[in-house]
Amino acid sequence: xxxxxxxxxxxxxxxxxxxxxxxxxxxxxxxxxxxxxxxxxxxxxxxxxxxxxxxxxxxxxxxxxxxxxxxxxxxx
Numbered sequence: 001x002x003x004x005x006x007x008x009x010x011x012x013x014x015x016x017x018x019x020x021x022x023x024x025x026x027x028x029x030x031x032x033x034x035x036x037x038x039x040x041x042x043x044x045x046x047x048x049x050x051x052x053x054x055x056x057x058x059x060x061x062x063x064x065x066x067x068x069x070x071x072x073x074x075x076x
Contacts, residue, residue: 002054004031007061009050016049019065026064028057 007030008019016032023030033050053061 002056004052005055005058006033006050006052007058008065009048011048013049016051019051019068022064022068023051023053023061026060028053028061028064030057030061 008016010016013032013035020030020032030051030053033052034047035049
């Protein structure tokens, strides 16, 4: 089994979910750490959500996310 490597971190779950769906559209599996932390805590926790991928997919995942951010900066 390959090691999981963090590639994106945010306090907003929706940002991580958008990145996860971009990766899924390119058939790159990813996982969200701390996804359910506020559902089990009595008080809301300010926790970073972390998107992780297999070590073998890091380069491809970073490339997809960089393309996405470049398109957003260009107004596409």
